[in-house]
Amino acid sequence: xxxxxxxxxxxxxxxxxxxxxxxxxxxxxxxxxxxxxxxxxxxxxxxxxxxxxxxxxxxxxxxxxxxxxxxxxxxxxxxxxxxxxxxxxxxxxxxxxxxxxxxxxxxxxxxxxxxxxxxxxxxxxxxxxxxxxxxxxxxxxxxxxxxxxxxxxxxxxxxxxxxxxxxxxxxxxxxxxxxxxxxxxxxxxxxxxxxxxxxxxxxxxxxxxxxxxxxxxxxxxxxxxxxxxxxxxxxxxxxxxxxxxxxxxxxxxxxxxxxxxxxxxxxxxxxxxxxxxxxxxxxxxxxxxxxxxxxxxxxxxxxxxxxxxxxxxxxxxxxxxxxxxxxxxxxxxxxxxxxxxxxxxxxxxxxxxxxxxxxxxxxxxxxxxxxxxxxxxxxxxxxxxxxxxxxxxxxxxxxxxxxxxxxxxxxxxxxxxxxxxxxxxxxxxxxxxxxxxxxxxxxxxxxxx
Ligand SMILES: Cc1ncc(COP(=O)(O)O)c(C=O)c1O
Numbered sequence: 001x002x003x004x005x006x007x008x009x010x011x012x013x014x015x016x017x018x019x020x021x022x023x024x025x026x027x028x029x030x031x032x033x034x035x036x037x038x039x040x041x042x043x044x045x046x047x048x049x050x051x052x053x054x055x056x057x058x059x060x061x062x063x064x065x066x067x068x069x070x071x072x073x074x075x076x077x078x079x080x081x082x083x084x085x086x087x088x089x090x091x092x093x094x095x096x097x098x099x100x101x102x103x104x105x106x107x108x109x110x111x112x113x114x115x116x117x118x119x120x121x122x123x124x125x126x127x128x129x130x131x132x133x134x135x136x137x138x139x140x141x142x143x144x145x146x147x148x149x150x151x152x153x154x155x156x157x158x159x160x161x162x163x164x165x166x167x168x169x170x171x172x173x174x175x176x177x178x179x180x181x182x183x184x185x186x187x188x189x190x191x192x193x194x195x196x197x198x199x200x201x202x203x204x205x206x207x208x209x210x211x212x213x214x215x216x217x218x219x220x221x222x223x224x225x226x227x228x229x230x231x232x233x234x235x236x237x238x239x240x241x242x243x244x245x246x247x248x249x250x251x252x253x254x255x256x257x258x259x260x261x262x263x264x265x266x267x268x269x270x271x272x273x274x275x276x277x278x279x280x281x282x283x284x285x286x287x288x289x290x291x292x293x294x295x296x297x298x299x300x301x302x303x304x305x306x307x308x309x310x311x312x313x314x315x316x317x318x319x320x321x322x323x324x325x326x327x328x329x330x331x332x333x334x335x336x337x338x339x340x341x342x343x344x345x346x347x348x349x350x351x352x353x354x355x356x357x358x359x360x361x362x363x364x365x366x367x368x369x370x371x372x373x374x375x376x377x378x379x380x381x382x383x384x385x386x387x388x389x390x391x392x393x394x395x396x397x398x399x400x401x402x403x404x405x406x407x408x409x410x411x412x413x414x415x416x417x418x419x420x421x422x423x424x425x426x427x428x429x430x431x432x433x434x435x436x437x438x439x440x441x442x443x444x445x446x447x448x449x
Pocket of ligand 1: 267293
């Protein structure tokens, strides 16, 4: 009989949470910071592929991937081997002060994936928020300007600079006082709730008018703006894609005024949408691109990738002790091999398959308002009433919890959206299991209205 990690779909052997999980939860409540946001009591012990086993021997199908991080699945043997080999050879050296081979090697590979003919340069960080933090500094340094424009609903991280751009949930800012000055937010082109009744292709024209007609005329002269930053597909905000024309127009406006066009691909990048970067689907060429999450299959790594003519800050202007640690870089190189050879294409194929399976959900379930996204970045927005589009956060939360009790791990995004962000290696059997399970959950949730 296969072990629980060798199976492709879940197997539950105790009530949830099981007895061992309960012990961990008790200790966690006592000693861990209460700022963490756990949706349900999964206490993970081991993982393999898209399967996670908990401390009581229950196995789950993981459609959350540690918040879109485990791109190559849990503990891919090639990633594990790369980490083990590197750990036995050199764990740390600090790329700020010394050289090692894998740094320019990974930088070259990443540079070649970023759209645009100009050569690129890379700075490595430990996380997404650090990549954004560095990108803000780089935009200011490169332009000698200090103002920034960002979008409502976008999430860029929680360190003070990144938090100044984040406008996702007020709890993320509440109690922390003043943030960076000179940051203005404008609406994100959210087609399902488009204030002007546009479609997924045309939503956002009025937002661009607001940027040029209001922000640039009444608040900041565009010549004072260092950067405009956007997630090409909003992640934490609810898996909302921006229309292609909108991103292209934003790029045009940036170029016209010498503003850095900055994209946050921390969640949408590294093959998740079927291409290296979601930006590629829109045909845009950002000046600065931030990556993290899926870049190293779970090892802490982020990257700022910028046009060579932009990343010209001098020695000492930015640095890091741990960023681009050799073990993380080894994991990233192995991750890139796998994404390039198999998983980018699999994300596209399985994404198409899943969108096909979900195509009728807005007809079949009266609480499904919208299904959207690209590749394996799929958002399902839950509403109380399709006509009024009243957000149903309670039903979304109930569905996420029900799914857990049926062995499927999913997370929420935004106020009322379920996000599907599985590892990029899922197969059709696993996609079918997830669809059937969510359909059961939706049917159960509908009984609550
Ligand atoms: C788009 C985006 N940017 C930045 C971040 C921050 O990344 P980290 O949590 O690694 O600091 C996140 C995290 O969810 C994200 O989704």
